[in-house]
Amino acid sequence: MDKLKDKSVLIVGCGGLGGYVIEELSRIGVGKLILVDGDVFSRSNMNRQLMAKEETLGKSKVETYAKRLGEISNCQVEVHSEFLTEDNTHLIDQADIVIDCVDNVEARFLIAKACKEKGKMFVHGAIDGEEGQVMLCLPEDNTFEKYYRAVDDTLRHDTVSYAVATVASIEANVAVKALLGQQDKFKGKLIIIDLESVFVKIIDLAL
């Protein structure tokens, strides 16, 4: 995986999905991870977030993961203890790819807009209960916007730990493939994960 050592990945959201994505990308050899999240760990995170434990409660998520990365890899880490907003989308500039690990629709649309403006690809991932989805979004396509037209952010199931890990691992997988120049493999595709019936399906959105 030497080809990844010069790559830089920006992860927006370092909670459930983000925690697993950080762990996996660092272990596979990505050279630099840029972590963006203004949140701290709380007790309600303990059911699904890798680094949520008694001693990290109240501590910055990005700082906690930076410490973790120092223990497990040689990956270069840059942390931003802030949420991504219209005012700091410049953070995306130096990344080869962005990974959407946030937990709300508004932030996802901001990532999609900023990545389109800056010509960056991003991997979208989201979960609800035992289901989730992953998409590779390229700056020249509109798959994210079209898929997200019918979302209702007010409806939520409790998120299940194994769904977080599964969806995050698929996000990491898609990101690595894209970093290695294999974007066409996922272009215009929606990966649906339904762990209630243990079902993973890749469909062509053909939008």
Place this chain on the structure above:
Amino acid sequence: MVTVKLFGTARLKFNEKEVQVEASTVKELTVVLAERYGVKAKDLRQFLIFVNDSNITALKMFRTKLNDGDVIMLLSPASGG
């Protein structure tokens, strides 16, 4: 009879993940489901609708004919992280 699989918002909203429906077109399907769930058919048409893995945008949209055994997916995103 066709099988309808619901994902994301659709599954949350209607509290079902799979239903059997008698309908001969996608339009009729949305009308039947709208009655079943007490919503407007036009709201159901906001979801991405796939018939046997093909987006209806690549078929005949709501005029797409349905046959016994077809599998329809009503897709909408999950949004948690």
